[in-house]
Amino acid sequence: MAKLLRKRFPFLPPDGQVDHLVVGAGVVGLAIAERLVKAFPDRTTFVVERHGQVGQETSSRNSEVIHSGIYYPPESLKTALCIRGRDLMYKRCRQDGIGYRQTGKLILATNDQQVPYLRKLYERSEGLREAGIGDVPLEWLTGDQVRKLEPDVGDQVVGALLSPKTGIVSSHELMEHMEKNIIDSETGEMVLGTQVVRIDRAEPSGGGKRGDGSEDGWVVQTFTDDGSGGSGERAAVLAKTVINSAGLGAHHLVNQILPETEQIRLHFAKGSYFSYRGPGVSNVQRLLYPCPEENVSLSGLGTHLTLNLKNEIRFGPDVEWLDPERTEDGEDVPSFWEKKLAVSDERMQLAIDEVKKFLPNVDPSGFVPDYSGIRPKMSARGETSVDFSVTHPRPGFISLQGIESPGLTSSLSIAEYVERLVRKEVWGLGRGTGRTLRTG
Ligand SMILES: Cc1cc2nc3c(=O)[nH]c(=O)nc-3n(C[C@H](O)[C@H](O)[C@H](O)COP(=O)(O)OP(=O)(O)OC[C@H]3O[C@@H](n4cnc5c(N)ncnc54)[C@H](O)[C@@H]3O)c2cc1C
Structure with a gap:
């Protein structure tokens, strides 16, 4: 281009x-x-x-989540700017009356194999505090404690981390x-x-x-x-x-x-969202994230439940790598991705399967393809973020x-x-x- x-x-x-x-x-x-x-x-x-x-x-075209800053390498700009940005964002929202809510978020382990991932996040949170990089508090919960907070979460969930500093904002x-x-x-x-x-x-x-x-x-x-x-x-x-x-x-x-x-060179990873109305989520108060199946740095954070300020529920985003159309010079065609924004039913079935792992009572007929966003990535498919x-x-x-x-x-x-x-x-x-x- x-x-x-x-x-x-x-x-x-x-x-x-x-x-x-x-x-x-x-x-x-x-x-x-x-x-x-x-x-x-x-x-x-x-x-x-x-x-x-x-x-x-x-x-x-995103989740409108105010992230806590726990997911990225401790020495990275992402960690430093996310923690600082999060604090500035809450302050700004309060000062200017911009819609936001500090909902908190649960990162859920649906089997024992996922517990080490949570442990790693927990240790990272402690490391960030000890190194003076920032405060990203996380709290350990057992499966039963999770269900007390969020009764819709299924019995498969064996434990979770609660991130109280996560929230949502009206972008x-x-x-x-x-x-x-x-x-x-x-x-x-x-x-x-x-x-x-x-x-x-x-x-x-x-x-x-x-x-x-x-x-x-x-x-x-x-x-x-x-x-x-x-x-x-x-x-x-x-x-x-x-x-x-x-x-x-x-x-x-x-x-x-x-x-x-x-x-x-930029790489493009699409994330699709699905709106949901139906049973199995009536009491949800917090954002619910699964543990990513793959290494989080290779993909996204996993198809999660987000709320907006009207309490509407969406699931997403998944990760779908796009192959850009190329010009004769080998550059990607300008805005090629605009033609790829539609959300497919096929992706929806995959998302439903993911969601059922932690919210077993959702009804597949309540899912509707919603919107998608494209991640501008410096890393290609299969490479570490x-x-x-x-x-x-x-x-x-x-x-x-x-x-x-x-x-x-x-x-x-x-x-x-x-x-x-x-x-x-x-x-x-x-x-x-x-x-x-x-x-x-
Ligand atoms: C699926 C998904 C979920 C996400 N969820 C979250 C989340 O929950 N929390 C979070 O913190 N972040 C999230 N993000 C990331 C966040 O949305 C982006 O980091 C952020 O919106 C980037 O903003 P930007 O201004 O850099 O880019 P953009 O919003 O893309 O803005 C770039 C602008 O440049 C304009 N432009 C491009 N070329 C030209 C040109 N030649 N001349 C003039 N104008 C031009 C475009 O029209 C566009 O308006 C998510 C991203 C995706 C894709």
């Missing part, structure tokens, strides 16, 4: 300048822009989003708040219905030489299709800093500025790749992290080092 776009959209000289240009108005891009607007009130920040509304992709309310804060600011602007199609390093202007600072920045070309059937409108702006938060399309942008040897990747591969170009779960939980802490990066490496000391901060 990077090559495809560059062929389709020849270079256009910039008309205007902006200090920060954030690509993508998912929850992460919005959180970053909101943070930059507040942290740098004298600098301009644009958010460019290809859809007409914010949060139309992964940020509105839509959260994103609305963030968008409003950007719009209401003096220096922030939302540019919706506009796709970033091309990015070039700015050439020296006004007689300056490369390296003297005058060329700093990126020429960002955008395309706005007004839907009238015409050819659409192209425009270009000089952005002193680009923050690539384009989720499932992030590689198409960062690859435009990287040589072949540094190109990034890698960390969030927040990089600064070229001066003034910050790029986020592989922001899968717990990206919603971590959105506010990712924003904090990126703000520090921008402050230090773009506007302050160490400017222009171009070094990679952290790659998974």
Whole structure:
């Protein structure tokens, strides 16, 4: 797509300048822009989003769970940002009246072979506390204690861990708040219905030489299709800093500025959800997660029960790896995954089998295919999951790749992290080092 776009959209000289240009108005891009607007009130920040509304992709196709931070390697960015993000999220929800509930969650062992997995999580929780990384409390429960709390859980369940810090949030309310804060600011602007199609390093202007600072920045070309059937409108702006938060399309942008040897490949794992109405769940108060059958780092967290703020019940997401269609250049076809969002009945039967292992009285006829989301993964099928990747591969170009779960939980802490990066490496000391901060 990077090559495809560059062929389709020849270079256009910039008309205007902006200090920060954030690509993508998912929850992460919005959180970053909101943070930059507040942290740098004298600098301009644009958010460019290809859809007409914010949060139309992964940020509105997830479980809306505020994760506790227990699942990831202790030294990872995911752990640090999830724990910090979780605390910031609860605080933010309380302060701004954003819908949330600290439901707590049970991770259930349905046989004795799964108990060692729970033990490992429990030890990790203690390790995190002892190492001063963060507080992720977990409580051991026997099968009977679980059924006292959640009477719908079946006799197969031999034990569980209770995670009291897990909860749910209305991601839509959260994103609305963030968008409003950007719009209401003096220096922030939302540019919706506009796709970033091309990015070039700015050439020296006004007689300056490369390296003297005058060329700093990126020429960002955008395309706005007004839907009238015409050819659409192209425009270009000089952005002193680009923050690539384009989720499932992030590689198409960062690859435009990287040589072949540094190109990034994303992998796509679909997760389907099924809504449920029927018997066998009438008393459920907490989120219910099974122990993942496979190594959790290879797949997802297992088909679990989530509640939303209206107490509606959904099961999911499962894990289904997608094979991208490829262009002649071997790149994945832009947004190929949009055609693959439908949830199949076949997947539903698999989910029902999984759910019956811990909620035996659910009725298969109460399941209905609901929606799906696509995980942007840095690891391929069968490989161990890698960390969030927040990089600064070229001066003034910050790029986020592989922001899968717990990206919603971590959105506010990712924003904090990126703000520090921008402050230090773009506007302050160490400017222009171009070094990679952290790659998974
Ligand atoms: C099935 C599933 C379940 C999940 N469950 C949870 C959970 O319970 N808790 C949790 O913490 N996390 C969860 N996550 C992860 C979480 O949803 C994501 O980490 C988060 O939404 C990522 O936000 P984002 O802003 O990076 O990406 P996105 O929401 O994908 O936003 C990227 C935006 O960039 C825009 N864009 C792309 N290319 C361009 C371009 N060229 N020009 C302009 N705009 C562009 C897109 O239109 C999009 O709006 C889940 C994810 C999945 C898939």
